[in-house]
Amino acid sequence: MGTRLYSVVIDCADPATLGGWWSDALGWPVTYEAADEVVIEPANDAPGPGVALVFVPVPEAKQHKNRLHLDLASTSTAAQKAIVERLVGMGAVHVDIGQADVDWVVLADPEGNELCVNPPGDRFDEPDVLESIVVDATNPGRLARFWAEATGWHVAFESHLVASLRHPSGKPPALDLLAVDDPKQAKNRVHLDLAPAAEDDQEAEAGRLVRLGARRVDIGQGDVTWIVLADPEGNEFCVLSPR
Numbered sequence: 001m002g003t004r005l006y007s008v009v010i011d012c013a014d015p016a017t018l019g020g021w022w023s024d025a026l027g028w029p030v031t032y033e034a035a036d037e038v039v040i041e042p043a044n045d046a047p048g049p050g051v052a053l054v055f056v057p058v059p060e061a062k063q064h065k066n067r068l069h070l071d072l073a074s075t076s077t078a079a080q081k082a083i084v085e086r087l088v089g090m091g092a093v094h095v096d097i098g099q100a101d102v103d104w105v106v107l108a109d110p111e112g113n114e115l116c117v118n119p120p121g122d123r124f125d126e127p128d129v130l131e132s133i134v135v136d137a138t139n140p141g142r143l144a145r146f147w148a149e150a151t152g153w154h155v156a157f158e159s160h161l162v163a164s165l166r167h168p169s170g171k172p173p174a175l176d177l178l179a180v181d182d183p184k185q186a187k188n189r190v191h192l193d194l195a196p197a198a199e200d201d202q203e204a205e206a207g208r209l210v211r212l213g214a215r216r217v218d219i220g221q222g223d224v225t226w227i228v229l230a231d232p233e234g235n236e237f238c239v240l241s242p243r
Helices: 015-026 077-090 140-151 202-212
Strands: 004-012 030-034 037-040 052-057 068-072 105-108 114-117 130-137 154-158 162-166 174-179 190-195 227-230 236-239
Touching: 004 015, 015 030, 015 037, 015 052, 015 077, 068 190, 077 105, 077 114, 130 140, 140 154, 140 162, 140 174, 140 202, 202 227, 202 236
Parallel strands: 004 052, 068 114, 130 174, 190 236
Antiparallel strands: 004 190, 030 037, 037 052, 068 130, 105 114, 154 162, 162 174, 227 236
């Protein structure tokens, strides 16, 4: 197995509390917990690529709409309503990010991270609670092609408004690149981590991604075991040590 999309990392004030909230929201167990990191993952027998959510502490507060967010699936209109009501009961709030009259519901988790609860659809034969990872983009098609080369996922759909990548298994979640007009303003509070295979070379993989259009960035990471890059639209991501 080559380099794979390994996790979605969410900056937060309280990893234990927010990680616990998302564990309850998705029904995913907490698989690792320390003062500086909380990890939740789908069950081992769940379909799909098994992308984890990782919560890490940062001192700065959230100031802008996130450029990466998560979309949750529903199986019926009644189920969508029930999911929204359950999440609001857990501490989520309705938020207006300019979505106007749409059939999905926009919420924010207890630390203000936007998420959507989608209406029922037929994107996947075997739907899962996490339907997609959504990345804002000025050019969805161009960014989709970068991430397809980076991860080995394929472009399943492309228009001027959205491009969607699928894992080779065909299982959720999707990676959706969504057209937006607003520019990136600061370091993203949500980012992706990639992991090379155990037999591969981390530095060589970082070099491959740079040749695809990524660039190395310094966000104050210091001496760490991962390599920080930014995709062609400036979204930070990390190349972890091989595993």
